[in-house]
Amino acid sequence: MYDSANLEWLQQQPRVVLGHGPTPLEPLDRLSEELGGPRIWLKRDDCTGLASGGNKTRKLEYLMADGLAAGADCVVTHGAVQSNHARQTAAACAKLGLPCHLLLSERVDWPFESYRRQGNVLLDKLLGAQLHIHELANSSAARKNLLAGLADAGQRVYEIPAGGSSAIGALGYSRCLLELLNQCAAQQVQDAMIVHASASAGTQSGLVFGKSLLGVDCQILGINVFHPDPQTLKDRVQNLAQGMHDLWPQAKLQQPFDIEVNHAYLGGGYGQPTEACLDAIGMAAQLEGILFDPVYSGKALAALIDQITLGNLSHLRDVIFIHTGGSASLGAYVEAFDA
Ligand SMILES: Cc1ncc(COP(=O)(O)O)c(C=O)c1O
Missing domain, CATH: 3.40.50.1100 (Rossmann fold)
Known part of the structure; x- marks a missing residue:
């Protein structure tokens, strides 16, 4: 299914095991039903284990x-x-x-x-x-x-x-893509579209590099939660993915990098929670018992909820959201929830 030389190369890169894995891929059926769109699958990288987890x-x-x-x-x-x-x-x-x-x-x-x-x-x-x-x-x-x-x-x-977010660090998300695609096959998740929060771009460039390396067909959408404009994030993803290619020329790319970014959910800027983000955090907590954060994963979840509500994802049966963690910061934002 995947390019076998690249698969072997990826599996052989040196790493120290620090986290729990594979992280679960779980359906969010109450949230999906509430929104009336595709079935939402959550890749639980908030459960990686290291002092409350995260990407x-x-x-x-x-x-x-x-x-x-x-x-x-x-x-x-x-x-x-x-x-x-x-x-x-x-x-x-x-x-x-x-x-x-x-x-x-x-x-x-x-x-x-x-x-x-x-x-x-x-x-x-x-x-x-x-x-x-x-x-x-x-x-x-x-x-x-x-x-x-x-x-x-x-x-x-x-x-x-x-x-x-260096080339070496980003490889963690190439490995995550492989893990996720194997879970999709085992759990009959279709039309893999992957949505996640994107900031320093290591997560997205690792996914993008992994897609190119494995030669797979899936859509990867980074929700910008950091950069004042989308092009800066796109350039960062491109440069990091290219940096991975330069560092490991033996890993033969199967297709060009495919970089997609949505910039509509940044609100007042990095670290400034939006109303939609706070609402999304409340919905996920109360419908699914899962915590998101006001800086990264909550903003990306607000983007997913809005895109589903607008009908922009109605062509999909399933959509995957990578929960990149962050709930450890909730207590630092207590005033945002007081209103
Ligand atoms: C919880 C959380 N989600 C998403 C991100 C974004 O990941 P990246 O910096 O790899 O783009 C970060 C880090 O910046 C984060 O802490």
Whole structure:
């Protein structure tokens, strides 16, 4: 069914197992019935296991393998103050016994105390990471100071970009695509259209690269929750997928990259919950008992709900939503739910 040389190549790439897998593919029948559109299937990457789960676990499995192979004895990564990636990196480091430094930039205008203390920040601290919170404008100085200090202390640093979105990290989502397509075949899920939240683009570029690598026919739609315009996200996905191709020329692409982005659901910007997002979170919680977050997965779910309500997906029997996690940040946004 898939290109066998590429399949073998993908299965042989070094990774450390950090999460639970395969994550379930579950139908959301009460939500689907409420909306009256295609049957919604949820790929439960919120259940990857690493300190409340999320999409970064799959990326970290490849990144940590790379770091350990390079002899790293310490990890540095980047993100917003409520970064889910930072929290999962802290958890991965705890599991592997590596010191973890989180460079967290104040890039979200959410002026409540809970944002700086609750949610992922609380978990980062519990997981033993060292937090370096700084203003966005000071990011490069903060990074330089931290790296210089660690080098002086004789540490061998493995630095992971924001979101774990390098070519190596993104491979986690090529592997996820394979896992998902196998589940679709086993569970008779048709017309695979895949919808997910897209920000630093590692998830989407991994899926897009995986599609091209395996030579499969499925639609992948990234919902932009970060970039001020859709082209920037498209370019990021293209560059990362191309970066994967450049890094692994032995993996022969079967078709050109197919990149599709929807920009209509960003609202007031990254980290600013929209009304539709808060409604979507409430619907999923009350109809399915599943938690989404106000920054990423909730905005993407709001997009899916709206597209179904508009009738734009009525040609499909099934639609797949990858739940990329994020509910750890809910407590940091308590004021959004007070209204
Ligand atoms: C919960 C959640 N969903 C989706 C995303 C977006 O994934 P990516 O950064 O790979 O585009 C992120 C991270 O940025 C996230 O934390």
